Amino acid sequence: MLFELDADQRAVVESVERILAVHAGPARARELGGDQPRYDRELADLLRGQGFLGFAFEEGAGPLEAALVVESVARAGGVVAAGAEALVLPGVDAGATAPAPVALAVAGSTAPVRFAADAATLVAVGDDEAVLVELGPADVKRIESRFGYPMATVHRWEGRSLGPGSAATVRAWWRVAVAVEVCGAARAALDTTVAHVRERQQFGRALGSFQALQHRLAECEVLIQGARWMALEAAWSGAEVERSAAAAVQALRAGERTFWDTHQFSGALGFAVEYDLHLWTMRLPALRAELLSIGRPASALTTARWSGAS
Amino acid sequence: MEFGWSEEDLTFRKEVRAFLDVELSDSWAGPTAVLGSPENVAFSRRFAAALAQRGWLTPHWPVEHGGSGASSWQHAVLGEELWSIGEPRGPQYMNVNWIGPSIMRYGTEEQKRYHLPRIAQGDVIWCQGFSEPEAGSDLAALRTRAVRDADEYVVNGQKVWTSYASVADFCYLLVRTGEEGSRGRGITVLLVATDLPGFEVRDVGSVVGDHAFHEVFLTDLRVPVSCRLGPENEGWEVVRSALSYERVGAPRWARAQYVLEQLAAWARERGELETPWVQERFGEARAATEAARMLFYLVIDERQRDQPQSPNANLARIAMVEAERLVGRLAGDLLGPAGLETGTIADSSLRKSMAAGVAAGTYEIQLNIVARQVLGLPKS
Numbered sequence: 001m002l003f004e005l006d007a008d009q010r011a012v013v014e015s016v017e018r019i020l021a022v023h024a025g026p027a028r029a030r031e032l033g034g035d036q037p038r039y040d041r042e043l044a045d046l047l048r049g050q051g052f053l054g055f056a057f058e059e060g061a062g063p064l065e066a067a068l069v070v071e072s073v074a075r076a077g078g079v080v081a082a083g084a085e086a087l088v089l090p091g092v093d094a095g096a097t098a099p100a101p102v103a104l105a106v107a108g109s110t111a112p113v114r115f116a117a118d119a120a121t122l123v124a125v126g127d128d129e130a131v132l133v134e135l136g137p138a139d140v141k142r143i144e145s146r147f148g149y150p151m152a153t154v155h156r157w158e159g160r161s162l163g164p165g166s167a168a169t170v171r172a173w174w175r176v177a178v179a180v181e182v183c184g185a186a187r188a189a190l191d192t193t194v195a196h197v198r199e200r201q202q203f204g205r206a207l208g209s210f211q212a213l214q215h216r217l218a219e220c221e222v223l224i225q226g227a228r229w230m231a232l233e234a235a236w237s238g239a240e241v242e243r244s245a246a247a248a249v250q251a252l253r254a255g256e257r258t259f260w261d262t263h264q265f266s267g268a269l270g271f272a273v274e275y276d277l278h279l280w281t282m283r284l285p286a287l288r289a290e291l292l293s294i295g296r297p298a299s300a301l302t303t304a305r306w307s308g309a310s
Numbered sequence: 311m312e313f314g315w316s317e318e319d320l321t322f323r324k325e326v327r328a329f330l331d332v333e334l335s336d337s338w339a340g341p342t343a344v345l346g347s348p349e350n351v352a353f354s355r356r357f358a359a360a361l362a363q364r365g366w367l368t369p370h371w372p373v374e375h376g377g378s379g380a381s382s383w384q385h386a387v388l389g390e391e392l393w394s395i396g397e398p399r400g401p402q403y404m405n406v407n408w409i410g411p412s413i414m415r416y417g418t419e420e421q422k423r424y425h426l427p428r429i430a431q432g433d434v435i436w437c438q439g440f441s442e443p444e445a446g447s448d449l450a451a452l453r454t455r456a457v458r459d460a461d462e463y464v465v466n467g468q469k470v471w472t473s474y475a476s477v478a479d480f481c482y483l484l485v486r487t488g489e490e491g492s493r494g495r496g497i498t499v500l501l502v503a504t505d506l507p508g509f510e511v512r513d514v515g516s517v518v519g520d521h522a523f524h525e526v527f528l529t530d531l532r533v534p535v536s537c538r539l540g541p542e543n544e545g546w547e548v549v550r551s552a553l554s555y556e557r558v559g560a561p562r563w564a565r566a567q568y569v570l571e572q573l574a575a576w577a578r579e580r581g582e583l584e585t586p587w588v589q590e591r592f593g594e595a596r597a598a599t600e601a602a603r604m605l606f607y608l609v610i611d612e613r614q615r616d617q618p619q620s621p622n623a624n625l626a627r628i629a630m631v632e633a634e635r636l637v638g639r640l641a642g643d644l645l646g647p648a649g650l651e652t653g654t655i656a657d658s659s660l661r662k663s664m665a666a667g668v669a670a671g672t673y674e675i676q677l678n679i680v681a682r683q684v685l686g687l688p689k690s
Contacts, residue, residue, distance in 0.1 A: 001383065003611040005311050064311060194685050209688040214681035215674065221684055222628045225608075226601025233313045233604060249597035298593025299586065305596060306574045306583055 003229075005068075012052070012065050016072045019046050024076035026276040032079050034273055035146045035282050039118040040079040044101060047073070053086040057094065057238070063087065067180045067235035071228070074184025077279045079149065081115040083177030088123060091173035091239055092162055098132050104174055105154055106293050107131070114290060117142045117152035123170055124157055125294065130170040133159035148283035171294050172239040179231040179244075179251035182287050186224050186258040189280040193217070193262040196269075207265065216261050223254035241304045248297035252288060259284040315383075322384050326366070326391045333360055340396050342658040346521035351435070351477045354400030358432030361399070368406050368430045375414055375422065376430030382614040386561065386607070393564035401474040403560060405429045405436045409482050412552040413501070416540035421501065425480075437478035439469040439502070439526060440549075446471075447672050449484070450493040450546065454528060456485035456500065463487075463500065463538070465508070465531040473669075475511045475524035478504050483528075484549060487542050494546035499539040506531055518665045553671065562630045562666065563602035566637045569659045570595055573641055576655065588644065595636040602629035621683040624676045631667040631676075638663025 005013060023043045032038045047053050052069050055062045066086040073082040084102040103119035107126040116122065117140050122133040133139075139156035162170070194217060197208035207213060227250035234243040259281050263270045270277045291297060315323075334357075343350050361367040370385035371377025380388075392399055399406075410429045413421055428434045445452040454467025465485055475481070481502045488496015502509065508531030514523040540548040574592060577583045583592070605626040612620060641659040642649055649656025667673035681687045 001315065001607060001611060002312055003608050004615075009311055068311075194687065198687060206688050208685075209690045211678070211681075211690050214685075214687050214690070215677040217685055217687070218677040218680035219628070221680055222605070222625050222632075223601075225625055226605055226629050229604035229608065230597070230600055232311070236311075236313045243600075245593070246597040246600045249593055250601050253594075253597075296590060296593075298591075298597070299589040301593035301596055302583065302589040306578060306592070 009065060009068060013068050013072060015050065016047070016052055016069050017076075019043075019050075019052075020072060020076035020078060024073070024078040026077060026279050029077040029079065029279045035148055035278055036144065037079045037148065037150060039081075039101065039115060039150050041118075043078055044080045044085075047080065047082070048085075048100065053080075053082060053100070055086065055090065057090050063091065063176075063238060064232060064236040066090070067176065067232055070177060070180045071184040071232075074181040074283075075188045077185075077188065081119070083181050084115065084123065087177040087180070087235065088170065088173040089121070091176075092123065092130065092166065092170050093132065099134075103135070103154075104170075104177075104290075107157055109293070110153060111293065112143050112145055112151035113154050114149045114151060114286065116140050116154050117150045122154060122156075122159070123174075124154075124159065125167045125170045125174070128167050129164060130162045130166040131157070131159040132162065133157060145286075146282065147286035148279065149286055168241065169239070171300070172241050172244040174294060175244040175248035175291065175297055175300075176231060176234045176239050178287050178291050179227065179247040180235065182251040182255040182284065182291075183224055183228040183231055185280040185283050185287070186220075186255050187228070189258050189262045189277060189284070190217070190220050190224060192277050192280070193265055193270075197265055213265055216257075217265070220254070220258050220261055223250070223257055227251040227254040242301060245297045245301035245304060248291055249301060252291060252297065255284045255288055319381075319383050319387055322380075323387050323391065326388055329364060329366070330391060330395065333357060334395065334398060338395070338398055342653055342655060343396050343398075344519055344521070345397075345400060345662075346474055346477075346519065348477075348521075350400055351474070354398060354402055355432070355435070357398045358400075358402045362430060362432040367399075367402065367432050368410060371406075371410065371414070371426075371430065375410070375426045382610050386610040389561045390564045393561045394568045396565060396568065397560075401435045401437070401478070402432060404438060404474075405434065407560075408552045409436050409438075412482075412548060413539065415551065416499075416548050418536070420536065421539065425501065434479045435474060435477055436480045436482055437472050437475045437504070437524075437526075439472060439475075439481045439483035441471045442468060443470055447675050449549075450497070452484055452486060452497065454483075454485045456487050456498060456533070458487070458535070458542075459532075461535050462532045463498075463535065465500070465502075465528045465533055467528050469526040469528070470514070470523075472511075472524045472526050473522060475504070475526050476513065476521065480504060481509070481526070482539075482552075483533075484545060487545075492543075496543050497545040497549070498542050499545040499548050500533050501537045501539055502531070502533050506533070508532065518661045522665075560670075561603075561606055563599045563606060563633050566602075566630075566633045566663075567596070567599045569637050569641065569655065570599065572655050573637075573644055573659075577644060582644070591636075591640045591643070595633070595640050598629070598633040598636045602626065602633045605629045621679055624679045625684070627671070627676045628673065628680065631673050634663040634666035638666075 055066045070082045099120040103116040105113040107124040140152040145151040200207045230247040234247040365378045368377045369380035456463040456465045483500045487498040510527040512525045641656040645656035
């Protein structure tokens with residue numbers, strides 16, 4: 001057990017952060033459309049070109065490194081389907097030959113799907129089986145949404161089956177991927193808010209000196225850190241069913257608390273598009289809805305742990 | 311970064327489990343044990359001696375003081391296994407986790423020779439004389455006075471909420487030796503035998519458990535100067551270092567997981583595990599215990615790598631409180647009126663979890679520390 005990055009992992013994270021420092025972040029997110037962004041092909045190509053979205057999942061390596069990349073991308077506000085491409089696809093289709101970008105959907109759903117508008121591959125999860133669908137522009141319809149991701153509805157569901165029982169595996173990886181993304185976005189939102197309340201003066205003192213705010217922000221910190229370690233451990237475990245569900249449960253709590261509290265403590269400023277906070281917070285409800293769409297993770301955890309099924 | 315156990319630690323855990331299966335076969339009350347009750351204390355004395363014989367009461371201590379130099383991870387594994395069955399060591403966890411290490415660090419040769427073997431063999435029970443009627447979370451406000459008289463300190467004052475005081479052989483006592491108002495600069499630690507004249511203990515009835523708390527009245531208690539731990543007036547530093555062990559010392563999340571397993575068995579028997587709200591609450595509670603587990607491991611990892619002490623211990627404590635409360639609430643809601651009967655799992659769990667956010671530094675104090683030291687927020 002070791003909680004610090006080893007040399008290889010540090011090299012991965014540092015390289016990814018260098019790319020993100022130039023090609024992601026609030027300015028880039030705004031360029032792409034702010035709360036209604038386009039998919040960032042340029043960033044995806046850069047990350048993919050250096051192998052950061054395609055770690056081979058082998059004994060003892062792969063998913064954890066992929067999770068660290070997904071987290072960094074989410075923290076930098078990158079508009080790339082990193083979780084689906086780097087964690088879910090390799091996790092469910094070893095040797096992954098399906099073309100990127102990748103989107104994830106509940107089979108047959110009429111609801112908007114993150115990144116479907118630009119995806120070449122859709123992983124569609126049914127009750128028991130998951131299928132890989134080749135998507136073309138005619139198979140999707142872009143819809144308007146202000147929750148930080150390009151969204152589209154999907155109108156094609158036939159594809160290559162991943163086999164009987166594959167839905168459970170997809171759901172587990174999907175939970176890990178979104179849990180990691182929630183932690184990245186929540187971290188950036190909390191850091192932004194902490195910086196704000198340290199500076200902002202009201203009643204002759206910094207807002208952040210009021211204990212009413214301090215305690216709630218400290219609770220957000222504990223929730224985010226706990227969820228983050230759980231999500232990383234779940235990735236490391238190869239999306240073991242219980243760990244994945246538990247990470248998703250905790251990520252939901254962390255994301256929910258961070259969403260409401262960071263906006264509360266940022267006042268009206270937090271709603272302004274010229275202020276950065278919304279670039280991360282508005283994604284949190286989207287990630288939450290997506291997680292809940294594949295079954296409540298708390299129930300999945302209980303069932304997996306105590307009823308012997310997923 | 312990786313999250314696997316070493317072969318060595320896995321083997322160690324197996325050995326601990328096998329030992330516990332034998333030692334606890336039919337005599338241990340489990341999660342409904344009433345901490346501090348005469349039966350519980352008597353059990354913990356026998357059990358601690360058996361652990362000591364196996365070298366597992368103080369495995370993480372250096373060999374010269376009766377330990378076996380085990381890694382921080384093995385210490386954690388042992389703690390986990392014991393807390394996950396309700397902590398049969400009872401009061402001993404205080405001695406072995408922080409009173410002993412504190413004596414190792416600040417004690418004289420004579421104090422080490424006298425106290426450490428007794429603790430390592432499981433022969434003694436300690437209590438901690440910290441809180442006072444006017445000094446709870448604000449410990450530096452303590453008033454119990456010790457005045458030097460030749461080779462002795464004469465102590466007068468009162469301690470309160472002192473767990474295990476009625477059965478303890480020794481007390482790790484904080485006294486004021488500095489001027490009034492000297493706060494942290496005028497505190498001294500005394501290692502006091504509880505059978506000295508002037509050390510009087512009275513039970514304080516409590517809803518979290520009988521025998522849980524006591525008042526200690528100190529009246530012209532004469533303590534030899536040789537019983538002082540560390541320099542006079544510098545006890546605050548001694549205590550801060552001791553408390554850093556205590557803050558995360560107990561993997562209480564492991565007991566919360568154990569209680570959750572018992573509750574799941576209860577719910578399964580009654581076909582309640584399929585009920586949506588029950589599923590939701592079990593999942594939330596289990597996830598919270600897992601978050602506490604990971605943050606606890608984060609602290610153990612730091613310790614194993616000899617990193618300087620960090621506020622991660624406070625993060626872990628906060629997560630543990632949250633986990634215990636979720637489990638306690640679920641226990642109450644799940645059993646409903648049936649859980650109101652004394653001795654049921656809900657009764658025991660609910661009442662124990664009430665103390666989670668209060669004992670060993672309140673939840674709010676932990677939040678203050680995280681706000682200042684992790685988030686860098688200004689003092690209010």
